[in-house]
Amino acid sequence: MNKRQYLTPTEKLAILVKQDWRCSCGCGRPIWPVHRIEWEHTLPIGLGGPSKPDAAMLYLCHKIKTKGDKRRIAKAKRMRNKFLGIVTRKKKPIPSRPFSTCLRKKMNGEVVAR
Structure with a gap:
């Protein structure tokens, strides 16, 4: 992975000049110096993109794009781990129902006290 x-x-x-002072997400809204500008990698670093940002976006557009990027990066990691045979446990197993220790069940199905 590249260093940021x-x-x-x-x-x-x-x-900004190359983008004609417009948001690079495709919405076409103008970017003014008073707006909160986010510098974005069009292809995320986690997916092999460049180490320097290459686009400017408005804050809200950047937030939406980053949410989708996180999903794509997580999916790529899962696919890579599956290909390499790395098994990870996702969460704790579901606990079984707690049974009373003072009772026991016979082979015929009859429940008796210990």
């Missing part, structure tokens, strides 16, 4: 790198102010400006 950050953008310089010159690189940030170049990305």
Whole structure:
């Protein structure tokens, strides 16, 4: 996996100019300097993307995209582990019903006291 790198102010400006000061998610909303701008990897690092962000998004659009990216990265990890034969237990097993220790069942089905 690549080590995360950050953008310089010159690189940030170049990305905004390249995108024509519009959100890169596809909504087409304009990005103004007063907006909260998120610098985004179009292909997440976890899926083999570049180490530097290459797109600018509005905060809400970035939040939605990141939620989908997390799902895709988790699925890729599950598929990789399955391919490699790595077995992980997802959660604790369901506990059995607690039976009374003062009673026992005979082979014919009759319940008697111990």
